[in-house]
Amino acid sequence: MNTPGLVGPVVALLAAPLFLGVIHRTKAVFAGRNGQPMLQVYFDLAKLLRKGAVLSRTTTGVFALGPAVAIGAPIAALSLLPQAGFPSLIAFPGDFVLLAALLASARFLTMAAALDTGSSFEGMGASREATFSALAEPVLLLCLAAAARVSGSASLTGIVGGLTEADWQRGAPVLLLVGVALLGVLLAENSRIPVDDPATHLELTMIHEVMVLDHGGPDLAWIQWGAALKLWVMGALSVGVMLPIRTGSAWLDAASFLAAMAGLAVAIGVIESTIARLRMARVPQFLIGAGAFAIVAIALILR
Amino acid sequence: MRVLLDTLMVLLVFTNLRLLGVSRLNASIRTVATQGVLLGIVALLANSGHLTLRFIAIGLAGIALKGVVFPWLLLRALRGAKVRREVEPFVGYVPSVLAGVGSFLIALWVAGRLPLPGTAASDLLVPTSLSILFVGLFLVVSRKKALSQALGYLVFENGIYAFGVGIAYEAPALVELGILLDVFVAVFVMGITVFHISREFDSIDTTRLATLKE
Numbered sequence: 001m002n003t004p005g006l007v008g009p010v011v012a013l014l015a016a017p018l019f020l021g022v023i024h025r026t027k028a029v030f031a032g033r034n035g036q037p038m039l040q041v042y043f044d045l046a047k048l049l050r051k052g053a054v055l056s057r058t059t060t061g062v063f064a065l066g067p068a069v070a071i072g073a074p075i076a077a078l079s080l081l082p083q084a085g086f087p088s089l090i091a092f093p094g095d096f097v098l099l100a101a102l103l104a105s106a107r108f109l110t111m112a113a114a115l116d117t118g119s120s121f122e123g124m125g126a127s128r129e130a131t132f133s134a135l136a137e138p139v140l141l142l143c144l145a146a147a148a149r150v151s152g153s154a155s156l157t158g159i160v161g162g163l164t165e166a167d168w169q170r171g172a173p174v175l176l177l178v179g180v181a182l183l184g185v186l187l188a189e190n191s192r193i194p195v196d197d198p199a200t201h202l203e204l205t206m207i208h209e210v211m212v213l214d215h216g217g218p219d220l221a222w223i224q225w226g227a228a229l230k231l232w233v234m235g236a237l238s239v240g241v242m243l244p245i246r247t248g249s250a251w252l253d254a255a256s257f258l259a260a261m262a263g264l265a266v267a268i269g270v271i272e273s274t275i276a277r278l279r280m281a282r283v284p285q286f287l288i289g290a291g292a293f294a295i296v297a298i299a300l301i302l303r
Numbered sequence: 304m305r306v307l308l309d310t311l312m313v314l315l316v317f318t319n320l321r322l323l324g325v326s327r328l329n330a331s332i333r334t335v336a337t338q339g340v341l342l343g344i345v346a347l348l349a350n351s352g353h354l355t356l357r358f359i360a361i362g363l364a365g366i367a368l369k370g371v372v373f374p375w376l377l378l379r380a381l382r383g384a385k386v387r388r389e390v391e392p393f394v395g396y397v398p399s400v401l402a403g404v405g406s407f408l409i410a411l412w413v414a415g416r417l418p419l420p421g422t423a424a425s426d427l428l429v430p431t432s433l434s435i436l437f438v439g440l441f442l443v444v445s446r447k448k449a450l451s452q453a454l455g456y457l458v459f460e461n462g463i464y465a466f467g468v469g470i471a472y473e474a475p476a477l478v479e480l481g482i483l484l485d486v487f488v489a490v491f492v493m494g495i496t497v498f499h500i501s502r503e504f505d506s507i508d509t510t511r512l513a514t515l516k517e
């Protein structure tokens with residue numbers, strides 16, 4: 001059994017809601033409020049897990065499958081991702097495609113569960129999610145392919161865990177482009193502000209929140225925890241590519257990784273506080289911009 | 304040094320894509336200004352091995368003109384013309400960005416085959432400058448507002464400047480400074496023209512100029 005490989009996923013499971021807490025606190029500071037407690041997301045999850053779920057009679061098994069995969073797929077993705085110098089639980093050449101596929105399957109089942117309710121409002125959200133993720137996914141794969149080429153490895157262990165300062169000195173422009181594109185994908189995939197506002201409910205422009213309106217109790221808790229984990233996965237991916245700090249000491253590596261994650265959470269909070277959400281019609285343009293960076297990065301490598 | 308130059312080149316490509324994707328005119332003007340300042344830094348860095356008074360003068364004059372004077376003149380023209388954004392260009396923003404990416408790919412391909420005297424300071428300098436040239440021309444033909452077209456002209460000149468500082472170490476300073484002076488006069492005249500077009504037609508949409516034919 002690969003015990004060090006368990007450290008990353010377990011820490012992520014416990015710390016992902018705190019990541020959201022840091023974002024909320026940053027936004028509160030920008031808005032001049034005291035804000036909710038840092039641990040509020042944990043309290044919400046605990047409250048939801050104690051409740052019972054109400055299931056509509058029109059729903060089928062697909063509706064129940066949505067939340068299960070929404071939490072299960074990110075956990076499986078975490079086991080592929082090396083974090084903070086700790087190895088991943090499972091590693092094989094090409095595992096970054098599996099990571100993208102796991103995130104995609106979680107999204108697919110969330111959309112299927114939304115359609116299963118028969119609510120036109122949820123169907124609208126699913127349609128938007130499908131449109132935008134069709135644009136975001138190729139960008140993610142292009143970014144990972146570019147980083148794989150720079151690091152010379154086809155496994156996430158090499159792409160995220162194996163990038164060194166030497167790689168940065170050689171391929172700084174490429175990695176810079178990949179980092180910016182990854183940040184764009186992170187904001188789009190996790191329904192953060194330039195694309196979707198996670199704080200609003202019942203608004204005609206929202207995407208992710210509208211799809212989970214009919215889930216309640218533990219189901220909603222799994223979905224929210226899964227969303228936090230997905231944000232953590234994408235964040236750890238970006239941090240791994242952008243800040244390859246390898247001191248050799250496990251404690252220093254872990255501390256720098258956690259500090260970088262906290263910095264990323266603050267950065268997301270700052271972005272959300274300073275940028276207005278894009279109009280729906282402008283979102284594809286945002287994602288195509290991120291895709292343009294990824295294509296330029298690939299072109300620079302293959303040159 | 305090479306990594307720093309390469310990163311600057313990537314930032315220049317970034318300004319290119321932003322120019323193609325942004326619709327607000329004052330954001331476009333600021334982006335062109337940023338591009339000018341980046342080019343000035345490139346001019347100073349690319350020749351840092353044999354930095355003479357001539358290169359310092361060209362670099363600093365470029366930064367001052369393109370980063371401060373031109374944006375100031377154009378923003379003043381913009382205020383006079385009372386236009387905020389480029390509405391409905393001939394080519395939309397998404398196709399424009401894709402064209403920008405395509406131009407960079409073609410420029411990379413062409414630059415590998417171009418016989419050049421001497422070596423450039425960075426492998427990316429020639430493709431980047433070719434791509435800036437293309438974006439400048441593209442802006443001139445695909446945008447309707449006179450101010451956007453003036454910006455396209457400036458971007459085109461930026462491309463020539465980038466090509467020049469990277470390749471032609473031996474071009475006389477007089478020529479470089481002469482070009483800068485020409486561009487300065489051109490921007491000055493364009494600012495006045497924009498003002499006159501906007502006063503005559505209540506708009507700086509150049510398609511309106513077709514009514515002058517009869």
